[in-house]
Amino acid sequence: MAAYLLRRLIQAALILLGVTFITFVLLYILPADPARQIAGRSATAETVNNIRIQLGLDQPLYVQYGRYLDGLLHLDLGRSYLQKTEVTTLIASRLPATLLLMLGAIVCELAIGLTMGLFAAIRRGGRIDQTLMVISFVAVSAPQFVVGILLLYVFAVYLGWFPIGGYGSFSHLVLPAITLGILGAGWYSRMMRSSMIDVLRQDFIRTARAKGLKPTTVMAVHAMPNAILPIIAMIGIDIGYFMSGIVVVESVFGWPGIGQLAWQAIQRVDIPIIMGVTLVSAFAIVIGNLLADLIAPLIDPRIKLR
Amino acid sequence: MNRLILTGLAALGLGVMPIAAQAGGEIVITYKDDVSTLDPAIGYDWQNWSMIKSLFDGLMDYKPGTTELVPDLAESYDISPDGKTFTFKIRPGVKFGNGREVTAEDVKYSIERVVNPETQSPGAGFFGSIAGFDEMSAGEADSLSGVTVVDPMTIKFELSRPDATFLHVMALNFAHVVPKEEVEKWGADFGKHPVGSGAYNLTEWTLGQRLVFEKNQDYWKEGIPHLDKITFEVGQEPTVALLRLKNGEVDIPGDGIPPAQFLQVKDDPEYKDRIVEGGQLHTGYVTMNVKTPPFDNVKVRQAVNMAINKDRIVRIINNRAVPANQPLPPSMPGYDKAYKGYAYDPEKAKALLAEAGVGDGFDTELYVMNTDPNPRIAQAIQQDLAAIGIKADIKSLAQANVIEAGGNGTAPMIWSGGMAWIADFPDPSNFYGPILGCAGAVQGGWNWSWYCNEDLDKMAAEADSMTDPDKQADREKLWGEIFVKIMDDAPWVPIFNEQRFTIRSARMGGDDALYVDPVHIPVHYDAVTVSE
Numbered sequence: 092m093a094a095y096l097l098r099r100l101i102q103a104a105l106i107l108l109g110v111t112f113i114t115f116v117l118l119y120i121l122p123a124d125p126a127r128q129i130a131g132r133s134a135t136a137e138t139v140n141n142i143r144i145q146l147g148l149d150q151p152l153y154v155q156y157g158r159y160l161d162g163l164l165h166l167d168l169g170r171s172y173l174q175k176t177e178v179t180t181l182i183a184s185r186l187p188a189t190l191l192l193m194l195g196a197i198v199c200e201l202a203i204g205l206t207m208g209l210f211a212a213i214r215r216g217g218r219i220d221q222t223l224m225v226i227s228f229v230a231v232s233a234p235q236f237v238v239g240i241l242l243l244y245v246f247a248v249y250l251g252w253f254p255i256g257g258y259g260s261f262s263h264l265v266l267p268a269i270t271l272g273i274l275g276a277g278w279y280s281r282m283m284r285s286s287m288i289d290v291l292r293q294d295f296i297r298t299a300r301a302k303g304l305k306p307t308t309v310m311a312v313h314a315m316p317n318a319i320l321p322i323i324a325m326i327g328i329d330i331g332y333f334m335s336g337i338v339v340v341e342s343v344f345g346w347p348g349i350g351q352l353a354w355q356a357i358q359r360v361d362i363p364i365i366m367g368v369t370l371v372s373a374f375a376i377v378i379g380n381l382l383a384d385l386i387a388p389l390i391d392p393r394i395k396l397r
Numbered sequence: 398m399n400r401l402i403l404t405g406l407a408a409l410g411l412g413v414m415p416i417a418a419q420a421g422g423e424i425v426i427t428y429k430d431d432v433s434t435l436d437p438a439i440g441y442d443w444q445n446w447s448m449i450k451s452l453f454d455g456l457m458d459y460k461p462g463t464t465e466l467v468p469d470l471a472e473s474y475d476i477s478p479d480g481k482t483f484t485f486k487i488r489p490g491v492k493f494g495n496g497r498e499v500t501a502e503d504v505k506y507s508i509e510r511v512v513n514p515e516t517q518s519p520g521a522g523f524f525g526s527i528a529g530f531d532e533m534s535a536g537e538a539d540s541l542s543g544v545t546v547v548d549p550m551t552i553k554f555e556l557s558r559p560d561a562t563f564l565h566v567m568a569l570n571f572a573h574v575v576p577k578e579e580v581e582k583w584g585a586d587f588g589k590h591p592v593g594s595g596a597y598n599l600t601e602w603t604l605g606q607r608l609v610f611e612k613n614q615d616y617w618k619e620g621i622p623h624l625d626k627i628t629f630e631v632g633q634e635p636t637v638a639l640l641r642l643k644n645g646e647v648d649i650p651g652d653g654i655p656p657a658q659f660l661q662v663k664d665d666p667e668y669k670d671r672i673v674e675g676g677q678l679h680t681g682y683v684t685m686n687v688k689t690p691p692f693d694n695v696k697v698r699q700a701v702n703m704a705i706n707k708d709r710i711v712r713i714i715n716n717r718a719v720p721a722n723q724p725l726p727p728s729m730p731g732y733d734k735a736y737k738g739y740a741y742d743p744e745k746a747k748a749l750l751a752e753a754g755v756g757d758g759f760d761t762e763l764y765v766m767n768t769d770p771n772p773r774i775a776q777a778i779q780q781d782l783a784a785i786g787i788k789a790d791i792k793s794l795a796q797a798n799v800i801e802a803g804g805n806g807t808a809p810m811i812w813s814g815g816m817a818w819i820a821d822f823p824d825p826s827n828f829y830g831p832i833l834g835c836a837g838a839v840q841g842g843w844n845w846s847w848y849c850n851e852d853l854d855k856m857a858a859e860a861d862s863m864t865d866p867d868k869q870a871d872r873e874k875l876w877g878e879i880f881v882k883i884m885d886d887a888p889w890v891p892i893f894n895e896q897r898f899t900i901r902s903a904r905m906g907g908d909d910a911l912y913v914d915p916v917h918i919p920v921h922y923d924a925v926t927v928s929e
Contacts, residue, residue, distance in 0.1 A: 124841070127797075127801075129517055131519025132519075132831060132843050135525075135534075136841050136842070138514070138521055141514045141517075141534075142514075142517050173434070174434055174589075175439065175585045175588055176588075180604075184604040240636070243640070247640075248640050255641045255644060255646065256633060256634075256637045257630070343634060345632040345634065347431075347603075347606045351605060352605065355431060358796075359433075
């Protein structure tokens, strides 16, 4: 176990190193000069050049990359080119909002997805099953931008149940969490359905029924926990999906998280912020996957870590 | 008798006072992007420009809602007859937010800070006419030799050349006055902890969420600002901001009306009276790189000018602009009302192409920024060009990449939308040097047609040396001539001048002009009012 963990941690570090390298090279070959973005329209060529030298942009790629890695070792992600603020400060101030949104989305996708999957499995092949699976198909394919605007219009503007975007209270969280979670809910409903169908076929369910337990008890005590556990292990992997979703959802709902930060930085070629957010996202995904792998054998002893 | 007249006058004065201009109240303004910085030396974008103006003061300013220059932190100023020495008397008793009085030393410090290359200010170039600028920007000098503190309340600027725009430069944000001790205290984070002498103080900034401006109780202008508090909520999509406006939660959506909802809102009886329309110092244009054949032939460039149907393009953007025929926008001094430009005439355009020896047409590329409506406009231009035999490939790229392609000369044609020139100050010279003069036709410059006419450069220098305020009309006329001469060479196709549309809540008050202020974009925060 310890050896496995150590190996996985080393792998994780290498993956993150790879991410920094690829992002760095991609941003380096981008045909846009950050120094010109900083210098603005009225700047002379000398001013632009001066800024380039001050930021070290005139150095060869390996020197710039080396400097960046050196900063990383001291947990220094550099300063934003345009805001002049430390990237760690910017990310730290926005990370809680993103984490809260993700937590909300996980609750939503589990609550909606598992319920849908459960009923679909119980009524397998019936009309309820078919309807729920169509809904899950729509949930998986609907663009988050459209879902977000739609929910906002219906529940916030038309019905007035929730605030129109923003951040701060529980009611602010509901709509963005549903929007972000709905994609996962679609997936989970399908997984839950097949997992449940699997479990219902097992011998111990037949035994439970045979000994005369009420059908609801069989479902709630014997079938459901066994069907849900393998799915729980997937949550770690969801973080990757969320990372791509938060950019859209945070923009639509005015949610002050790192997705919004990244989007603004991309538009302005603010490379230190783009690098920082990419790295934090990659870190979250790597950790999420690691957790998923570590949890799996705890839930299902048949899985062995090697 | 005398007393009676005086009382009468006083009563008259009271009667004239607008009733709407009541003090107090709080408003909410939204923006999509978080504010990058509130440091006047650094901030240079749509949203922080006007915020900085409300937190800081400069020697000069504009009368709200107009382009008329008035002394601000300066009590008075004096220009030498040769137009090379400007002396400002500073208003006594004006205090920074930390309680210290503004002095001439602060003005000197603030401007030298912008010129200092370490500051990386995008505005350094505006001070190029001050003596000693070259030495300081090259890092050879620690201060500007042309700036002298005569006494604590008097500052003198000596210029290396006469500069008729110098008073405008002193009204730019980059010339706004900052207290040295606060800048040194916060270092690079001063932009997040601004301290100035303006109408408001920043009292809260939650990154990515909101900024709160509260009235500066010690502000030296009587009764200004009218509002007690402005809350800027950031991270709000324009579409969402509009919904919140309709719900009464927002007073001004700072990013304006989203194009997709424009017609719907404009035709809505409830909102149409709350939209204020105004001109802006903006021109959208197509550049033709005069160094790239066949655009090196003036007849080809004139043909393109005649081939593009500008009225149709204006319709594409729901009439949010007016067709243009010259580089200057109509609200800019120097705009030539009599000039008619090149009329839309595809037949004549074809004839000109034949005269130029490219009667069979040619292939070229049109670079365009990839956000709506720019690709649609580029397609309209593409169709118009195809009608006279020019096959233009559209290169739709991110803003930074288009700017790069223009600055290094690889783009034969560029549609300027999304990157177009909006004047920094209301003076025609600001529309020449960087975008049409020889100075901008360099690697990394903004003169994307690479047009360089030395005769016009001389005329421009002559116009800018006319610093005598009495000669202002002559100066504007000369500038008008310069731009008409440019159109003879046709390095650009001026397409349209964008109009500005500000939508506000029903409770907002004050003159309409304050909501389309030419300098304070989107609105003049110090001058607007609100009723409860």
